[in-house]
Amino acid sequence: MKNILLNSFLLLLSFCFTYPIQAHIGSSGVVFEGNAGKYALQVYVQPPDVIPGTAKVTVIADANDIQKVNIKPIYYWFGDEGSPRSDEAFPVANQAGRYEGQIWLMNSGAASVQVEIIGSRGKGSLIVPLVAIATAKRAMSPSIGWILAGLGLLLVGLLTTIIGASTSDSLQTVGEPISGTTMKKRIRGSVIGASFCGVLLFVGNNWWNGLTDDYQRNLYKPYTANTKVIEENGVSVLKLQIDSNSVQRRWLSYAIPDHGKLMHLFLIRQGTMDVFAHLHPSRKDTLNFEAQLPDLPAGKYLLYADVMRYQGAQYTIADTVEINKQISNGSNSSTLKDPYDAYAITNPLNTKEASIKSDLITICGTPGVKTKLQDGSSIVWEEDPNKPLMMGKVYDLKFSIISPDGTKAKLEPYLGMMGHAAIVKDDGSVYIHLHPTGTVSSTSVSVMQKRLDETSKKPNILPTTAFKDSVDKIMTKLSIMTEAERDNFLMPNMLHTNDKAEHHNTVNFPYVFPQAGKYRIWLQVKRNGKILTGTFDAKVM
Ligand SMILES: [Cu+2]
Numbered sequence: 001m002k003n004i005l006l007n008s009f010l011l012l013l014s015f016c017f018t019y020p021i022q023a024h025i026g027s028s029g030v031v032f033e034g035n036a037g038k039y040a041l042q043v044y045v046q047p048p049d050v051i052p053g054t055a056k057v058t059v060i061a062d063a064n065d066i067q068k069v070n071i072k073p074i075y076y077w078f079g080d081e082g083s084p085r086s087d088e089a090f091p092v093a094n095q096a097g098r099y100e101g102q103i104w105l106m107n108s109g110a111a112s113v114q115v116e117i118i119g120s121r122g123k124g125s126l127i128v129p130l131v132a133i134a135t136a137k138r139a140m141s142p143s144i145g146w147i148l149a150g151l152g153l154l155l156v157g158l159l160t161t162i163i164g165a166s167t168s169d170s171l172q173t174v175g176e177p178i179s180g181t182t183m184k185k186r187i188r189g190s191v192i193g194a195s196f197c198g199v200l201l202f203v204g205n206n207w208w209n210g211l212t213d214d215y216q217r218n219l220y221k222p223y224t225a226n227t228k229v230i231e232e233n234g235v236s237v238l239k240l241q242i243d244s245n246s247v248q249r250r251w252l253s254y255a256i257p258d259h260g261k262l263m264h265l266f267l268i269r270q271g272t273m274d275v276f277a278h279l280h281p282s283r284k285d286t287l288n289f290e291a292q293l294p295d296l297p298a299g300k301y302l303l304y305a306d307v308m309r310y311q312g313a314q315y316t317i318a319d320t321v322e323i324n325k326q327i328s329n330g331s332n333s334s335t336l337k338d339p340y341d342a343y344a345i346t347n348p349l350n351t352k353e354a355s356i357k358s359d360l361i362t363i364c365g366t367p368g369v370k371t372k373l374q375d376g377s378s379i380v381w382e383e384d385p386n387k388p389l390m391m392g393k394v395y396d397l398k399f400s401i402i403s404p405d406g407t408k409a410k411l412e413p414y415l416g417m418m419g420h421a422a423i424v425k426d427d428g429s430v431y432i433h434l435h436p437t438g439t440v441s442s443t444s445v446s447v448m449q450k451r452l453d454e455t456s457k458k459p460n461i462l463p464t465t466a467f468k469d470s471v472d473k474i475m476t477k478l479s480i481m482t483e484a485e486r487d488n489f490l491m492p493n494m495l496h497t498n499d500k501a502e503h504h505n506t507v508n509f510p511y512v513f514p515q516a517g518k519y520r521i522w523l524q525v526k527r528n529g530k531i532l533t534g535t536f537d538a539k540v541m
Helices: 002-010 142-166 180-218 249-253 442-453 467-480 483-490 495-504
Strands: 018-021 030-036 039-046 053-061 066-075 087-091 098-105 109-119 122-134 223-232 235-242 264-269 275-279 288-292 299-309 314-323 342-346 370-372 378-381 394-402 420-425 431-434 506-512 517-527 530-540
Touching (some): 039 109, 039 122, 053 109, 109 442, 142 180, 275 420, 275 517, 299 420, 431 506, 506 517
Parallel strands (some): 223 314
Antiparallel strands (some): 018 122, 030 039, 039 053, 066 109, 087 098, 264 275, 370 378, 378 394, 394 506, 420 431, 420 517, 517 530
16 A cells, blocks of 8 residues: 555656666776867766766867867767757866866766867867666655555545535535434535445556566666577687567667777676687677687686667676686687787786796786787886876876887777776676777767767658668678778877877777776777787776
C-alpha cells in the first residue's frame, strides 16, 4: 500500500538523473583540445549529476587577447536551430586565459558544447561532443517516503469523505436530524469515493512503474559481451559476442567506423598489467566480432572495446577473457591479421623487472624518465617527477620520442592520429582511450559538425534500413584506400596536432584523472612504419 501511494505521488516527481559519458569507464569528465578559429583551446566539461542539470565548462585559451567566451549546448537531435541561446563564460581571477561557465543539459542523448570565442584575432568556435545518458537511479529516503505515503493516505481519506458528504449531508436541510436514508447515501457515496481513489491509485501505480522500467532500461551501463579464445586451423582467435540483452541490437546496426575501425579492442592482463594488446576485430554480424590474437602469454585479461554509433556517440563494451596457454600465432607482428594491431609486454605492476623473456619487452617509464621503445628509440613523459599528479586537474600529458641516434623522431600517423593512448587504473575501474584531441574522438567532432551545418531542427540524414549495408560499404572503401589516402580521409580535424607532432616529435593527450590511485598508460605512436608502444606508470593523489 505504501508503495502504491508513494508511486502515485511520484507521478509528480518524474526526475531524470543522468550524466554525460564518452567511450570510457569511470571517467565522466570530457576533455577536448582543438582550434577555434585562430585560438588554440582546451575545454573541460564536468557533467552534472542530474539532468536537467548544469555542466561546468572550463575553457583554457592560449592567449590573453580574448574579449568574450560564449558557450551553449547543442543536441544532435535538435541541431543548432533547436538550441538555446549562448551563456557567457567568465574569466577566472589571476588565471590568464582561463574562463568558466555553466550550461544546462535538459535532455538525454548525443549532445555537444559549442564554444565561441571573440578576441583581437577575430571570432572562432569549436564543438565538444558529449553524450548525456542516465547512469544512476536515486533512491528516496525512507522518511520522505513515509511522509508522502501519509499525505497520500490523508488525501484518499479526504476525497472519500468529500464524495460521501457531497451525496448525503450536503443535501440535508440545516438543523434537520440525520435520517437513515442520509446515512445510507453517505456510505454509498464513500464507497464510490474509495473505489474512485482505488482506480486512480491503480492507474497511477502502473504508469509510474512503466516510467521506472523505461528509465532502468535506458540507464547507462557498459555493454557486456561473451568473449572466448578458440583454435581455428591452428590459429588462436578471439571471438567476441556482444550480449544482446545489454544493448539494443538496432543501435549496433548503426555503427560507424572511428579512426577507420568499427571496433578498437584493448586487452590488459589483469592484476599484473604487464601485457597489453590493441586489436581491431572484424565484424561478422551485428553482434559478433573476431580477431586473430598476437602471441600473448596465458592469463586472465581485462577487455575493453569501443564502438561508435551514427550520431558520433561512443560506447564501451567491457568483459574479461581467459587465455589458457601461451599463444603462438607467430611472434612477428606482420603475421597479425590486421596490420594496425599491436601488443607490448612490460614489467608487472610494482616490480622493476619483466617476468617474461621476449625481445618485445620494454620497462615501464615514469614522469621525466627516458625509457626504451621496441625499435631502439626512446620515449620521455615530459612531466615534472617531483610534482605529484592530482586527480580532477586538467593535464596535457606530453610525450617526446627520440630516435636511436638521439635526434627527434619523425612520427607517422597511426590510424589517422599522431598517437593513441589507453589509460587503465590498476583495479580496472577506470579505462579510457585517448587521442591528442582528448577524450573525444575526432569522428564524433566531424559527425556533430556535419549536423551543425544542417539548418534543420531534425537531422536530415536519418538512418534507414539500408544503413546496415553502408557500414560494410564504408569499411570496404577504407580497406581499398592506400595508407596515405586513409590517413588523409581520417585526419581532417587533426592538422594542427599533425603539425605539432611533425615539428616537435611530441604527442599530447589532454586528460583529467578521475580518482586517486595507480594507473598504467600505454602510449602508441608509429615510426618507420612500425607501431611502438610505450608504457608508463602514474601515481595520482
Ligand atoms: Cu584502435
